[in-house]
Amino acid sequence: MTRKVTRTGSMSRRRLLTTVGAGAVLAASPFRISSVQAQEATIKIGFPVPLTGPYGAEAQDQVRAGQLAIAQFNDAGGLNGRKAELIVRDDKLNPGEAATRSLELVEKERVNFVAGSLSAAVQLAINNVTKERGIIFNSISQSDAINEASDFSKYTFHEALNPHMTSGAVGRYAFAKFGKKVAFLTADYAYGHEMVRGFLEVGKQFNIENLGDIRHPLGTTDFSTVLPRLQALKPDILCISNFGRDQQIALKQATDFGVKKSTQIIVPVLSHASRVAAGAQAFEGVIGGSSFYWGIEDKFASTKAFNDAFRKMYDGKVPTDYGALAYGGVRAVLEAVKGAGTVDTDKVIAALEALKYDYYKGPQYFRKCDHQSVQSVLIVKSKSKDMKNDADVFEVLSTEEPNEKNLRTCDDLGHKS
Structure with missing residues (x-):
């Protein structure tokens, strides 16, 4: 039986790892639960994320931040005294595994609800399970497809940025400053494909020249054969659309090959966890997008409050970008539960659709037609000097404020007006 978090500061690192390792499993009762017991039972949020695999570091941050949202909800009295619990599963970055774990949850x-995921393809597998069973799923990973009418349902919400928003913001910043000749190194799965599509779409506004797109499988450890080919194209900009360890390795080898001497490297998502893992040299001068950076705490009171609570709970650590998405994804569901005064699915959906929130980085809301969270996109640059501390890894160059004009239209997504 998993112990619940009842105080904001009560989840130690050891307890977190124990919870994650055990999958945060609650023993299933063999007896039918009465309606009274159901109303008093723990509010359960399933949380499938890839704890093992190339995105494991980011997934650990997601769990930490999700547990913080749970702890704060419980400390505030829950839903009329009814507490919540995060039930974690390792989806192993595999759609089939994710579907199995989601069905189990x-x-x-x-x-009662599901949040989580850290892959475009994996979240679609989770979404298929939840929408068929009438369970709200708030995804905290990038995907364009999840908002499209073919995958969307009324139970589907998307706290994360999507590739169209992210690559659009980065492209608008980079293509205006660094040149028109662009080459692409792309992870050959949905995340990479959708990011490149977004870059090419926004590139039309700047008349960029697509010099070529070299694609690689997920989990590639050697880019030594493709980097010379990309250099030979003599691009002004090299756009590397991958993530996690793939991104770390690609940037380290690009640095070793001297790519940065003549080319500006951009990435759609510049991950805090990857930057810390790979170090300043590999990421030096790289520009990318981010949903969150702890360093904007001087701009938003919500960021400062989130950072302080996270520091208190986790021995002074600061939250990362994907951690913030998990916090927002879990907290939004719990705040909607409070607003609805119940865990009834339709009433919580209505509360989520009406939600105007600022939990960690400024104002957000869910667009009605596709339940996409409308929010800001940060353009950040990796630091290699003048760092205040080990976590001071990015400089915020620009911010695109929340604007539905930066999203694909509801009609484009297949939603009827």
């Missing part, structure tokens, strides 16, 4: 653990 819904049918065995009887979760």
Whole structure:
């Protein structure tokens, strides 16, 4: 039986790892639960994320921040005294595994809601399970497809940025400053494909020249054969659309090959966890997009409050970008539960659709037609000097404020007006 977090500062690092390792499993009761017991039972949020695999560091941050949202909800009295719990599963960055774990969360653990994921393809597998069973899923990973009518349902919400928003913001910044000749190194799966599509779409506004797109499989460890080919194209900009360890390795080898001497490297998502793992040299001068950076705490009171609570709970650590998405994704569901005064699915959906929130970085809201969170996009540059501390890794160059004009239209997504 998993112990619940009842105080904001009560989740130690050891307890977190124990919770994650055990999958935060609650024993399933063999007996039918009465309606009274159901109203008093723990509010369960299933949380499938890739704890093992190339995105493991980011997934650990997601769990930490999700647990913080749970702890704050419980400390504030829950839903009329009814507490919440995060039930974690390792989806192993695999759509089939994610579907199996999600089905287990819904049918065995009887979760009320699901949040999580860290892959475009994986979140679609989770979404297929939850929408078929009428369970709200708030995704905290980038995807364009999840908002499209073919994958969307009324139960689908998307706290994360999507590739169109992210690559659009980075492209608008970079193509205006660094040149028109662009080459692409792309992870050959949905995340990479959608990011490149976004870059090419915004590139039309700047008349960029697409010099070529070299694609690589997920989990590539050697880019030594493709980097010379990309250099030979003599691009002004090299756009590397991958993530996690793939991104770390690609940037380290690009640095070793001297790519940065003549080319500006941009990435759609510049991950805090990857930057810390790979170091300043590999990421030096790289520009990318981010949903969150802890360093904007001097701009937003919500950022400062989130940072301080996270520091208190986790021995002075600061939250990362994907951690912030997890915090927002879990907290939004819990705040909607409070607003609805119930865990009834339709009432919580209505509360989420009406939600205007600022939990960690400024104002956000869910667009009605596709439940995409409308929010800011930060353009950040990796630091290699003048760092105030080990976590001071990015400089915020620009911010695109929340604007539905930067999203694909509802009609484009297939939603009827």
